[in-house]
Amino acid sequence: MSLLRVENLSVAYGAIQALHGIDLVIEEGEIVSLLGANGAGKSTALRAISRMIPLRGGDIFYLDQSVKPIPPHRLVALGMAHVPEGRGIFPNLTVGENLALAAWTQKDRGRLAASYGKVFGLFPRLEERREQLGGTLSGGEQQMLAVGRALMTDCRLMLLDEPSMGLSPLLVKEVFRALQEINDQGTTLLLVEQNAHMALKIAHRGYVLENGRKVLEGPAARLAQDPRVKEAYLGVPTPTHPPDD
Amino acid sequence: MDTVIQQLFNAAQLGAVYALIALGYSMVYGIIRLINFAHGDIFMLGGFIGLLLTTHLGWLPFYLMMPLAMLLTALAGVAIERVAYRRLRHAQRMSVVITTLGVGIFLENLVRLTVGPETRQLPARLPTAPVLWLQNTLGAFVTWDKLLIILLSLALMAILWLVINKTLVGTAMRAVADNKDVVPLMGVNLNLIIAATFAIGSALAAAGGIFYGQAYSIDPYMGIDLGWKAFIAAVIGGIGSIEGAVLGSFLLAGVEVLTVAYLSSNLKNGIAFGLLILLLLVWPSGIMGKPMLKKV
Numbered sequence: 229m230s231l232l233r234v235e236n237l238s239v240a241y242g243a244i245q246a247l248h249g250i251d252l253v254i255e256e257g258e259i260v261s262l263l264g265a266n267g268a269g270k271s272t273a274l275r276a277i278s279r280m281i282p283l284r285g286g287d288i289f290y291l292d293q294s295v296k297p298i299p300p301h302r303l304v305a306l307g308m309a310h311v312p313e314g315r316g317i318f319p320n321l322t323v324g325e326n327l328a329l330a331a332w333t334q335k336d337r338g339r340l341a342a343s344y345g346k347v348f349g350l351f352p353r354l355e356e357r358r359e360q361l362g363g364t365l366s367g368g369e370q371q372m373l374a375v376g377r378a379l380m381t382d383c384r385l386m387l388l389d390e391p392s393m394g395l396s397p398l399l400v401k402e403v404f405r406a407l408q409e410i411n412d413q414g415t416t417l418l419l420v421e422q423n424a425h426m427a428l429k430i431a432h433r434g435y436v437l438e439n440g441r442k443v444l445e446g447p448a449a450r451l452a453q454d455p456r457v458k459e460a461y462l463g464v465p466t467p468t469h470p471p472d473d
Numbered sequence: 474m475d476t477v478i479q480q481l482f483n484a485a486q487l488g489a490v491y492a493l494i495a496l497g498y499s500m501v502y503g504i505i506r507l508i509n510f511a512h513g514d515i516f517m518l519g520g521f522i523g524l525l526l527t528t529h530l531g532w533l534p535f536y537l538m539m540p541l542a543m544l545l546t547a548l549a550g551v552a553i554e555r556v557a558y559r560r561l562r563h564a565q566r567m568s569v570v571i572t573t574l575g576v577g578i579f580l581e582n583l584v585r586l587t588v589g590p591e592t593r594q595l596p597a598r599l600p601t602a603p604v605l606w607l608q609n610t611l612g613a614f615v616t617w618d619k620l621l622i623i624l625l626s627l628a629l630m631a632i633l634w635l636v637i638n639k640t641l642v643g644t645a646m647r648a649v650a651d652n653k654d655v656v657p658l659m660g661v662n663l664n665l666i667i668a669a670t671f672a673i674g675s676a677l678a679a680a681g682g683i684f685y686g687q688a689y690s691i692d693p694y695m696g697i698d699l700g701w702k703a704f705i706a707a708v709i710g711g712i713g714s715i716e717g718a719v720l721g722s723f724l725l726a727g728v729e730v731l732t733v734a735y736l737s738s739n740l741k742n743g744i745a746f747g748l749l750i751l752l753l754l755v756w757p758s759g760i761m762g763k764p765m766l767k768k769v
């Protein structure tokens with residue numbers, strides 16, 4: 229059984245079709261990266277998987293169940309977490325409140341304590357800043373908080389949308405080190421990145437999207453050697469992003 | 474001759490009722506940017522539910538009748554959100570405004586047809602004796618019901634403050650205000666939190682309706698005038714802000730009561746609203762309000 233199976237997925241925003249029938253498979257324990265240029269449809273794919281936006285066609289199976297009838301908050305209870313593009317921190321909630329809210333579905337006190345231990349172990353900075361408002365954190369700290377919140381949901385599959393966005397190379401390294409460790413502890417990651425260099429370094433496999441279609445897939449090492457990937461994504465180690473989209 | 478102290482108690486009583494209504498406007502606006510123009514009529518409905526409970530279940534003591542009326546009004550508020558507003562969450566603003574006004578007219582007519590158009594008084598269930606201690610120390614003639622209405626209202630506001638700031642449900646409400654789209658990704662049922670907000674706002678309005686019926690009188694159209702006053706109080710305080718709604722309410726009631734007492738009752742609304750316009754010129758988004766947060 230695959231943890232996640234995306235079959236012939238199409239998504240449209242009004243008249244604009246963003247995804248034209250893509251297929252993806254993610255096995256438990258993997259890190260899979262989803263690459264592509266601006267507007268390729270990466271975020272759209274993650275939003276469809278976590279049910280933030282409706283599907284136009286195709287289907288998505290999480291743990292062999294179609295996600296279509298499942299509301300997004302139920303998917304979180306089933307172990308799917310989504311760290312959205314732009315981090316989605318609650319700016320007027322403290323770090324502690326951001327984390328506590330993400331533990332909404334956790335009823336077991338022991339597991340809750342374990343989740344806090346995991347988050348503060350990976351990001352000691354968050355423990356120091358527990359009382360600080362989310363909106364006043366630096367970009368890097370906000371990204372740690374976004375990943376920390378996903379961990380607080382006690383997830384099995386974590387969808388990450390450009391965790392390296394807007395971070396200095398040093399912080400990017402720190403975030404990726406944390407992602408590697410999260411995966412080592414058993415969480416499966418679907419990692420959307422424009423920083424193909426870093427993403428392919430930690431990923432087992434990857435997919436490349438172009439204009440809403442899957443154009444390449446394979447083991448990360450092979451993708452990193454592919455001339456098309458090299459030319460399109462590895463030429464620019466720190467891609468620039470539009471500030472908001 | 475009424476003393477200033479007595480006038481301040483009158484203002485506090487009226488302000489407490491305004492605040493109990495204004496909080497609902499502010500909470501709902503704060504989390505989903507919806508101005509629920511039917512909220513004044515929910516206040517009226519709460520008063521009439523209180524009246525029906527007191528007349529038909531006369532054996533119910535006040536301290537049970539009030540929570541029961543609040544609960545029933547909360548259910549009405551949740552039902553209204555579910556049936557009339559939820560589908561419009563992404564609709565144009567004008568459609569939403571018209572719907573809330575329509576719900577208000579519906580409630581007014583529902584109550585008028587079932588209970589009748591007359592002005593009524595809630596049977597006094599709070600003691601109406603003067604508070605001797607205040608008479609002896611301050612020389613002010615203040616009745617127990619007035620003092621209790623003020624104190625119970627403040628207690629409800631304190632409970633609300635605790636719920637919003639110290640519980641996980643309150644955290645979720647503030648999260649919805651911050652960034653509604655991300656809330657489901659935390660595993661939180663957004664609809665449940667919005668329903669809870671309507672429930673709490675409606676329950677507080679019901680408390681206001683019952684207090685108003687004890688202190689003054691109720692009729693099916695009282696929600697229009699008081700609803701507007703409370704809405705304006707919420708705007709002055711900074712709509713979306715809990716503290717602002719309370720502050721604006723006491724300020725508005727204070728100006729109104731003192732104008733009537735020392736100037737003229739004809740000038741009441743003119744002076745009150747003139748002052749409000751001045752305040753809003755100084756603080757365009759209300760005293761405690763922040764400029765609307767930009768969408769992230």
Ligand SMILES: Nc1ncnc2c1ncn2[C@@H]1O[C@H](COP(=O)(O)OP(=O)(O)OP(=O)(O)O)[C@@H](O)[C@H]1O
Nearest residue numbers: 241244246264265266267268269270271272273473
């Ligand atoms: N809310 C929206 N309304 C209309 N069109 C949208 C919306 N969101 C995305 N799109 C369009 O869908 C396409 C795919 O967008 P998407 O955000 O999925 O790209 P992306 O691969 O995540 O890009 P980036 O790397 O810049 O984040 C783009 O053409 C975009 O303009």
Ligand SMILES: [Mg+2]
Nearest residue numbers: 270271272313
């Ligand atoms: Mg994107």
